[in-house]
Amino acid sequence: MxxxxxxxxxxxxxxxGRMLIHDVSFELQRDETVVILGRSGSGKTTTLKLINRxxxxxxxxxxxxxxxxxxxxxxxxxxxxxYVIQDAGLFPHFTVERNIALVPSLxxxxxxxxxxxxHEMLELVGLPPGVFAKRFPRQLSGxxxxxxxxxxxxxxxxxxLLLDEPFGALDPITRSxxxxxxxxLQKRLKKTIVFVTHDVRExxxxxxxxxxxxxxxxxxxxxxxxxxxxxxxxxxxxxESYS
Amino acid sequence: xxxxxxxxxxxxxxLQLTIEHIFLVAVSMAIALxxxxxxGILMTRMPRISRPVLxxxxxxxxxxxxxxxxxxxxxxxxxxxxxRTAIVALVLYSxxxxxxxxxxxxxxxxxAIREAGRGMGMTDSQLLWQVELPLAMGVIFAGIRxxxxxxxxxxxxxxxxxxxxxxxxxxRGVSMVDGRMILAGAIPSAVLALAADLGLGAVExxxxxx
Numbered sequence: 037m038x039x040x041x042x043x044x045x046x047x048x049x050x051x052x053g054r055m056l057i058h059d060v061s062f063e064l065q066r067d068e069t070v071v072i073l074g075r076s077g078s079g080k081t082t083t084l085k086l087i088n089r090x091x092x093x094x095x096x097x098x099x100x101x102x103x104x105x106x107x108x109x110x111x112x113x114x115x116x117x118x119y120v121i122q123d124a125g126l127f128p129h130f131t132v133e134r135n136i137a138l139v140p141s142l143x144x145x146x147x148x149x150x151x152x153x154x155h156e157m158l159e160l161v162g163l164p165p166g167v168f169a170k171r172f173p174r175q176l177s178g179x180x181x182x183x184x185x186x187x188x189x190x191x192x193x194x195x196x197l198l199l200d201e202p203f204g205a206l207d208p209i210t211r212s213x214x215x216x217x218x219x220x221l222q223k224r225l226k227k228t229i230v231f232v233t234h235d236v237r238e239x240x241x242x243x244x245x246x247x248x249x250x251x252x253x254x255x256x257x258x259x260x261x262x263x264x265x266x267x268x269x270x271x272x273x274x275x276e277s278y279s
Numbered sequence: 280x281x282x283x284x285x286x287x288x289x290x291x292x293x294l295q296l297t298i299e300h301i302f303l304v305a306v307s308m309a310i311a312l313x314x315x316x317x318x319g320i321l322m323t324r325m326p327r328i329s330r331p332v333l334x335x336x337x338x339x340x341x342x343x344x345x346x347x348x349x350x351x352x353x354x355x356x357x358x359x360x361x362x363r364t365a366i367v368a369l370v371l372y373s374x375x376x377x378x379x380x381x382x383x384x385x386x387x388x389x390x391a392i393r394e395a396g397r398g399m400g401m402t403d404s405q406l407l408w409q410v411e412l413p414l415a416m417g418v419i420f421a422g423i424r425x426x427x428x429x430x431x432x433x434x435x436x437x438x439x440x441x442x443x444x445x446x447x448x449x450x451r452g453v454s455m456v457d458g459r460m461i462l463a464g465a466i467p468s469a470v471l472a473l474a475a476d477l478g479l480g481a482v483e484x485x486x487x488x489x
Contacts, residue, residue, distance in 0.1 A: 085398075088398055090394070090397060090398055110400075111400050111401075111402055112400070113400075114397070114398060114399060114400030115399070115400035116400075119395065119398035119399055121391060121394065121395055121398070122391075123391060124395075125391045125392050125394065125395025125396075125398075126392075126395070127392060127395075127396070127409075127410055127414075128392070128414070129410075129413050129414060138399055138401075139399055139400060142399075142400060142401060142405065188399070189399075198398075
């Protein structure tokens with residue numbers, strides 16, 4: 037199996053037996069970006085958490101680099117996967133520098149290597165280290181925080197990146213700027229990316245393929261152009277909201 | 280003779296009883312912290328135990344302090360006459376604010392931050408030490424401060440079980456119907472409580488600035 041991430045008949049139910057994910061199967065090739073589109077509560081976030089094992093499937097299996105997540109040590113697995121969430125989830129008591137250095141420090145990189153890596157990451161997301169390294173998250177704008185969130189996720193150079201509505205809380209102008217920056221970043225870095233959003237514009241801008249989720253089911257997973265032509269009411273609802 | 284003359288005449292005893300008083304509070308707080316902090320942390324990991332533990336600590340707080348000292352006297356090993364009984368009672372009193380604030384402080388950490396930490400591959404103990412405890416420190420410290428101030432006050436009753444402390448003057452004053460003698464115990468005790476409150480308050484403020 038040469039897919040980076042694979043779902044095989046995955047179901048996920050919460051305590052009361054309510055199914056959040058119904059029999060989802062798909063495969064992701066190396067270095068592709070899949071955007072999963074869906075309304076709130078469609079199961080997109082749950083799908084992401086099944087990949088980095090914040091959740092374990094009730095039945096079925098999730099494979100990361102050919103190995104079932106159940107066989108991965110969860111800590112190793114997560115350090116192998118960058119994770120960005122809405123509002124970035126930065127640690128408020130850490131400086132920008134320490135936030136970005138999180139995984140490298142957990143992995144006990146030498147001090148000097150961490151420092152140069154942090155600076156490299158800050159440059160990468162367009163934040164001059166001299167200005168931003170020593171700031172605290174509360175001293176940043178929403179867009180800057182989100183850039184730091186991306187830098188933190190990339191710091192240990194993980195081959196896989198999961199993003200959960202990372203730009204959802206930003207104002208439209210900042211969002212569109214940061215989306216374009218992210219697209220450039222995506223081209224330069226070879227990463228397998230799963231990106232969850234309810235913003236169809238974002239999906240078309242960033243996705244090599246687009247998945248559509250509703251009520252815990254993956255209705256479709258198609259290249260962006262085919263998605264536009266998809267004849268499904270939910271897909272049409274999203275595409276129409278775009279025009 | 281006014282109060283201050285009484286205190287001056289008995290100055291060596293005032294000093295000695297103040298030291299005893301501080302000793303009672305310090306030892307009790309050390310024990311209460313050693314029990315309360317781990318228990319509060321454990322409750323955040325095992326939510327099932329949080330209700331019974333908080334319930335117990337709550338009930339203990341509702342027992343009038345004099346009665347609690349009285350209850351402890353006949354109990355073997357932990358009771359009897361002397362400092363040990365007083366320390367047990369003070370520990371029981373101080374537990375609630377420490378446990379409660381440790382629990383609520385850690386539980387109050389933004390779930391998104393905790394999730395980000397877990398998602399980045401932090402182990403539970405890394406999350407606790409590097410994220411949850413530092414972020415909860417202000418709230419935890421507020422609990423320690425409350426517990427200390429309460430303990431300084433309750434420790435005056437320790438004299439009733441022969442544990443010494445500034446309560447000695449108060450009980451002596453009550454039996455001699457001598458208000459000055461009561462104040463000779465009450466004033467230093469109030470000063471101690473205020474000093475503890477201000478001192479720990481300053482530390483709390485620094486921690487809260489995070």
